[in-house]
Amino acid sequence: MPEVLFRVDLTKPMEEQELPGHNRWHPDIPAVASVNPGDVFRIECKDWTDGQIKNNDDPSDIRDVNLKRVHVLSGPIWVNGVEPGDLLVVDILDIGPLPQAEWGFNGIFARENGGGFLTDHYPDAAKSIWDFHGIYTSSRHIPGIRFAGIMHPGLIGVAPSHDLLDKWNYREKQLVARNPNRIPALANLPDPDSAVLGSLKGAEFDRVAMEAARTIPPRENGGNCDIKNLSKGSRIYFPVFVKGGKLSVGDLHFSQGDGEITFCGAIEMAGYIDLHVDVIKGGMAKYGITKNPVFKPGPVEPRYSDYLVFEGISVDEFSGKQHYLNAHIAYRQACLNAIEYLKQLGFTGEQAYMILGTAPIEGRIGGIVDVPNACCTIAIPTAIFDQNIIPKLL
Numbered sequence: 001m002p003e004v005l006f007r008v009d010l011t012k013p014m015e016e017q018e019l020p021g022h023n024r025w026h027p028d029i030p031a032v033a034s035v036n037p038g039d040v041f042r043i044e045c046k047d048w049t050d051g052q053i054k055n056n057d058d059p060s061d062i063r064d065v066n067l068k069r070v071h072v073l074s075g076p077i078w079v080n081g082v083e084p085g086d087l088l089v090v091d092i093l094d095i096g097p098l099p100q101a102e103w104g105f106n107g108i109f110a111r112e113n114g115g116g117f118l119t120d121h122y123p124d125a126a127k128s129i130w131d132f133h134g135i136y137t138s139s140r141h142i143p144g145i146r147f148a149g150i151m152h153p154g155l156i157g158v159a160p161s162h163d164l165l166d167k168w169n170y171r172e173k174q175l176v177a178r179n180p181n182r183i184p185a186l187a188n189l190p191d192p193d194s195a196v197l198g199s200l201k202g203a204e205f206d207r208v209a210m211e212a213a214r215t216i217p218p219r220e221n222g223g224n225c226d227i228k229n230l231s232k233g234s235r236i237y238f239p240v241f242v243k244g245g246k247l248s249v250g251d252l253h254f255s256q257g258d259g260e261i262t263f264c265g266a267i268e269m270a271g272y273i274d275l276h277v278d279v280i281k282g283g284m285a286k287y288g289i290t291k292n293p294v295f296k297p298g299p300v301e302p303r304y305s306d307y308l309v310f311e312g313i314s315v316d317e318f319s320g321k322q323h324y325l326n327a328h329i330a331y332r333q334a335c336l337n338a339i340e341y342l343k344q345l346g347f348t349g350e351q352a353y354m355i356l357g358t359a360p361i362e363g364r365i366g367g368i369v370d371v372p373n374a375c376c377t378i379a380i381p382t383a384i385f386d387q388n389i390i391p392k393l394l
Contacts, residue, residue, distance in 0.1 A: 002042040002093075002274050005033040006074040010101060010270055013195045014050050014072040021074045021250070023196045024049075024212030025168075025221065026207055027159045027242045031078035034244070040041050040276045043074045044098065047270045048154065048251040052338075053105045057130055057141070062107035062264065063125035067114050070192035071155050071215045071224065071299060075248030076198075079189065081279050082245040087283030088158060088238040091276040093177055095151045095232060095252065097269050102132045104254045106139075106358050107264035108350060115184040116263035118320075118335060118353060126350045130254065130267045130358065137254060137267060138360075142351045148302040149383040151256030152231040153217060154266060156158050157222030157293075158238045159246035164220060168213050174178075188214040222293045224251065226260040228360065233298020239291070249273055257356050258363030261335055265357035297392050302360050304381035310338040311366070313373040321374055330376040334363075338378045345389060359384050 014021050026134050035041055039228055047053065048071040053061050082088055097104070109116055111123035128141035138146040160168065172187040192209035200208055220227040222238055228268040230236070238245065254272065256266035264346055284290050312333025314326040337355055342352035362379040384387055 002040045004042045004044065005035070005077065005315055006043045008044045008046050008074070008251055008270070010098070014046060014307060019200050020196060020219050021072055022076070022195070022198045022248065023069060023215060024209070025215060025245070026165060026197070026208050026212035028164055028204070028208050029076060029159070029200065029246070031076045031244060032198065034078040034080055035277060036080050036281045037277060040093065040274065042272055042274050043249055044272050045074045045250045045252050045270060047268050048070050048072065048275055049268070053107065053127070055103055057108070059125045059127040059254035061125045063110050065109070065113065066194055068191055069253045072196060073155065073215065073248040073250035076159055076245060076246035077248070079245035079279065080244070082240055083243055084161065084240055085282055085284050086240045087280040087287065087289060088240050088245040088247065088389050089278040090156070090236045090238065090247065090278060092153070092230070092234045092236075092273065093275040093276055095153070095271060097132055097254065097271045101270045101322065103211055104130045104137070106130065106262065106267055106268040108262050108353060109264055112183055115169070115333065116265070117259065117261035119184065121336065122350060126354070128354050128358070131157065132245070141353060142347070144386050145355060145359070145384050146386070147255065147381065149267065150231050150360050151271075151299050152228055152256070153249050154226045154251035154253050154256070154260070155224040156236070156247070156249040158240060159242045160213070160219070160221050160391050161241040163212055164217055164241050168219060175253055175317070189312070190214065211359065220291055226266065228253070228256045228258060229301065230295055231298050232300040234295055234311045236275065236295040237283070237287075237289055237291055238293045239289055243358045243370045247277070249275070250316045255358055255360060257359055257361035257370055259331065260357060262353060262357040266356050268278070275368065286317060304360065304383055305381045307362065308349070308380035309377050310334050312337060312376050315373070325368055325374045326370050327368060327376055328387050330374040331363065334376045334378040338380060346389065
């Protein structure tokens with residue numbers, strides 16, 4: 001087993017860990033450990049909510065979750081010799097649940113507390129608990145399905161520079177200003193409430209807490225990209241913005257459908273991840289990887305080959321208004337069409353919504369040039385059900 005650089009005690013909140021991690025992005029959060037290019041190591045992670053969600057049938061913890069607490073990350077890890085302008089190369093060697101926590105959760109957040117992709121249709125909190133059986137999972141809350149997961153880190157990234165952090169905060173403040181009272185908010189701005197900033201204390205903690213970016217969205221440093229195929233065997237090329245790179249990881253998922261549409265949309269778990277790091281000196285300029293990470297997917301994923309595919313187009317379901325090549329609306333329509341179909345098979349709308357968020361569904365932009373409608377698709381593996389879901393000829 002690789003050396004464990006970051007351990008977690010699931011009974012303690014992140015700030016009380018032997019090495020406290022963090023839940024904000026800021027270049028001044030101290031590194032917890034250092035490694036050399038070529039090293040292999042293990043990182044343990046709490047679930048993204050820092051243990052707020054319990055293995056029971058009561059969705060009130062989803063309803064009342066403190067979203068200012070998320071995401072709790074393990075790190076940062078300092079990579080010796082890495083400097084701004086380099087590419088930090090990170091290989092995901094292995095990933096899995098912690099032995100004492102072989103279960104995960106999925107949730108629909110309440111509209112007034114986070115919401116989700118379909119919050120206008122499903123505004124109330126709901127929860128499903130998933131038990132792990134090796135590579136397979138099933139849920140007592142959604143009978144009739146079982147599938148193989150594709151484990152991956154929902155969130156992995158490097159620290160921003162001060163200049164990059166300022167850019168994030170400026171552009172997200174401008175966005176919120178367009179509709180400051182919107183629920184859910186258009187963006188989550190810096191907020192010291194519930195911040196965890198590693199070993200920082202006193203005045204330095206207060207300063208960083210006021211500046212640090214929330215971890216909710218993906219950005220130039222990687223972060224919360226929620227890419228299900230970023231799994232075992234994947235290699236990531238991160239642009240480096242600060243000395244040492246300061247790599248952090250968390251929000252581990254047992255499985256997820258493309259889009260993570262319920263927001264708490266994967267099967268969230270506490271777990272471990274084994275990483276190998278290296279560096280390409282001057283790689284940002286050499287390869288033109290300057291704005292966002294690039295990754296090569298690994299060879300590990302479930303072998304589903306038979307799908308039922310649902311389409312959606314850029315027409316709003318409430319008003320019937322035609323939009324111009326709007327892939328967001330088209331994907332929403334594909335999801336709603338799939339949910340309506342699954343409801344006819346005996347699932348509730350909430351169960352169907354959570355199936356799309358947890359099972360390894362394939363989301364695609366089928367077409368984005370044929371004015372006025374973009375076409376998006378949702379492909380559901382038929383083998384995950386214990387019934388035949390294909391329409392039958394009379």
